[in-house]
Amino acid sequence: MEYIEQGTQQFRKTTFAFFAAGFNTFAILYTAQPLMPIFTEEFGVSATLSSLSMTVTTLALAVSMLVFGSISESLGRKNIMVISMLAASLLCILTAFSPNFYVLIALRALQGVVLAGVPSIAMAYISEEVHPRSLAGAMGLYISGNALGAVFGRVFSGVMADYIGWHGAMFGIGVISIIATVIFWRSLRPPRNFEARDFNFMQLSRSLLGHMKNPVLVCFFLVGFLLLGANLSIYSYVTFVFLAEPYSLSQSIVSWIFLIFIIGIFSSMITGSLVAKFGKVMFIYIALGITLIGVILLFIPNLAVMVAGLSLFTYGFFASHSVVSGLVGENAAANKAQASSLYLFFYYTGSSVGGTAAGVFWADFGWNGVVVMNVVFIGLCFLLISVAIKMKRGKAEAN
Numbered sequence: 001m002e003y004i005e006q007g008t009q010q011f012r013k014t015t016f017a018f019f020a021a022g023f024n025t026f027a028i029l030y031t032a033q034p035l036m037p038i039f040t041e042e043f044g045v046s047a048t049l050s051s052l053s054m055t056v057t058t059l060a061l062a063v064s065m066l067v068f069g070s071i072s073e074s075l076g077r078k079n080i081m082v083i084s085m086l087a088a089s090l091l092c093i094l095t096a097f098s099p100n101f102y103v104l105i106a107l108r109a110l111q112g113v114v115l116a117g118v119p120s121i122a123m124a125y126i127s128e129e130v131h132p133r134s135l136a137g138a139m140g141l142y143i144s145g146n147a148l149g150a151v152f153g154r155v156f157s158g159v160m161a162d163y164i165g166w167h168g169a170m171f172g173i174g175v176i177s178i179i180a181t182v183i184f185w186r187s188l189r190p191p192r193n194f195e196a197r198d199f200n201f202m203q204l205s206r207s208l209l210g211h212m213k214n215p216v217l218v219c220f221f222l223v224g225f226l227l228l229g230a231n232l233s234i235y236s237y238v239t240f241v242f243l244a245e246p247y248s249l250s251q252s253i254v255s256w257i258f259l260i261f262i263i264g265i266f267s268s269m270i271t272g273s274l275v276a277k278f279g280k281v282m283f284i285y286i287a288l289g290i291t292l293i294g295v296i297l298l299f300i301p302n303l304a305v306m307v308a309g310l311s312l313f314t315y316g317f318f319a320s321h322s323v324v325s326g327l328v329g330e331n332a333a334a335n336k337a338q339a340s341s342l343y344l345f346f347y348y349t350g351s352s353v354g355g356t357a358a359g360v361f362w363a364d365f366g367w368n369g370v371v372v373m374n375v376v377f378i379g380l381c382f383l384l385i386s387v388a389i390k391m392k393r394g395k396a397e398a399n
Helices: 009-030 033-043 052-075 078-095 101-115 119-129 132-187 201-212 215-243 251-278 280-297 303-331 336-398
Strands: none
Touching: 009 052, 009 078, 009 101, 009 119, 009 132, 033 052, 033 101, 033 132, 033 215, 033 251, 052 078, 052 101, 052 119, 052 215, 052 336, 078 101, 078 119, 078 132, 119 132, 119 336, 132 251, 201 215, 201 336, 215 251, 215 280, 215 303, 215 336, 251 280, 251 303, 280 303, 280 336, 303 336
16 A cells, blocks of 8 residues: 655645645535525525525535445546536536526536535545545645635625626636646546445445434434534525615625634534543534524624624534534444445535525525524434434443
């Protein structure tokens, strides 16, 4: 095995490559979120319909991730990721020229399909090529790229839309993403520890169905579903709130709200030490409690209080997601990679369902309806975690 080790030039190039990959993927994925109010005005569609600019992308991503990871087992890692990033970047540029809302939605769905080629493969490449003792640093930079890409895509598109329109903002994201693709292609070495295997659809299906028969895992999958559903619905519709009376903020100022996501980077960094201090069970309840408090504060129609609520919600969301995603691998008896893929499928599907459901609550009950929906979502997370822990303890006692 020829591993990449920390401290070498190859390690620096590899981590920089995956930082660029994460940035590319999540900047494109989330670039439409702050533009939803603009789509409602320009295309004459409802807030619920405008949310499709996000939800069709995440749903297509969720479904495609189940396939891309398995295909890469036979076709290789790097080439699929490069093609995925380039195709997503070009589709982002094409989306900027959408003549109507339906073309925009179709192109955003295609972006979701091709974007799946990076997150479904990146961690497999890193775990195969990077030395185990250097793995944490490489994964950390990749995840940082994901977070910064998500922040940049939202803030850049929202701010630039105020000056050059949403067309120019989306075009700019596409061009920047092409640059990130070139950096990735030039910096990442071809895999040297990869062993091609035949793609076996039946084996994949059996593996996925096997995980679905594990009730503890299903609880964790559903928690991921509800967490990202809450995240996407809150951040999609809070922009409408801040643009309207009594706040009447500009599009560019509202877009800076997404800088709160930087809290997620620090949340992920300190979660490990807090889990070690409190234990996984206690900490997941603490994290969900912080998330719930943040959501409840969003009922109060005061800008400072709502920003504080968003901050608490964001910290709790990332902390909860970090712990639950780790619990998935820990509780999968075999085929842990497929269990993680299934978790991500539920996770991104949740964003599609949550975002669409929030549109219905928004249309019928306004912002308070969206907040109530998310109080229920986080309450269900508490219930599912409690059920999973009880089943796990019961199984341990029986053995």
